[in-house]
C-alpha cells in the first residue's frame with residue numbers, strides 16, 4: 001500500500017537530510033506507528049505519502065502508483081483516497097458536527113441522498129451519536145478529534161494518516177481516540193500514525209517504525225515505544 005524505496009529528502013537550505021535512504025513497506029490493512037524524536041522525519045514521511053513534498057532520491061509508491069509519475073492534476077485524486085487527522089483537529093468552526101463531516105463529501109460532489117445516509121453512520125462509528133448538531137466550540141478536545149476522524153474516514157479512504165492525533169488530548173481520552181482508530185483500521189483502512197505518545201504505543205502493540213535523524217533505526221511488529229525522548 002505504501003512503498004518507500006531508498007527515499008532521501010533534503011529540504012531547500014538544509015544540509016542534513018530530513019529522510020535519509022529510507023526503505024519501508026506498509027501492507028494494506030496494517031496499523032503502523034511512526035515514532036522518533038522531534039525532527040527525526042515523521043511528518044516529512046507523511047507529507048511525502050501525500051505528495052505534498054517530493055523526494056530528492058528514491059521512489060515512492062502509494063496504492064500501486066509511482067508518485068514521481070503521478071501528474072499534478074491526479075494528485076487531488078490521490079489525496080481523496082487518503083484521510084488525514086492532525087494534532088490540532090482543524091475543524092470548520094462555523095459548521096456543526098454533521099456539517100463538518102458532510103462537507104468532506106460535498107466538496108467531492110457526492111449526492112445529497114448518499115451524504116444523508118453515510119454521515120450519521122460515521123458519526124455513530126466515532127461515538128458521537130446525539131451530538132451531530134453541536135458546534136466545535138461546544139465539544140471537548142477528544143470529541144473534536146472524533147469529528148476530525150469521522151471527516152477523514154467518511155469517504156472510506158484506503159489510508160488514514162494521523163500526525164500526533166493524541167497530542168492535545170489527556171491520556172484517558174486518548175484511549176477512546178485510539179479505539180476509534182482501531183475500529184477504522186478493522187474496516188481494512190491502512191493506518192499510519194506519527195506519535196510521541198509512549199503509553200499509547202505500548203498499549204496497542206502494533207508495528208513500530210522508529211526514525212532517528214531521518215533514518216529507520218527500528219522496524220518491529222507488535223512493538224513498544226522504546227526509549228524516552
Ligand SMILES: Nc1ncnc2c1ncn2[C@@H]1O[C@H](COP(=O)(O)OP(=O)(O)OP(=O)(O)O)[C@@H](O)[C@H]1O
Pocket residue numbers: 011012014017018036037038039040041042043044045
Ligand atoms: N518545510 C521545511 N523546510 C526546511 N526544513 C524542514 C521543513 N520541514 C521539516 N524540516 C526539517 O526536517 C527535519 C525533519 O522534520 P519533521 O517535521 O519531518 O520531523 P518530525 O519527526 O515530524 O518532528 P516533530 O515530532 O517535532 O513533528 C527537521 O530537521 C526539520 O527542521
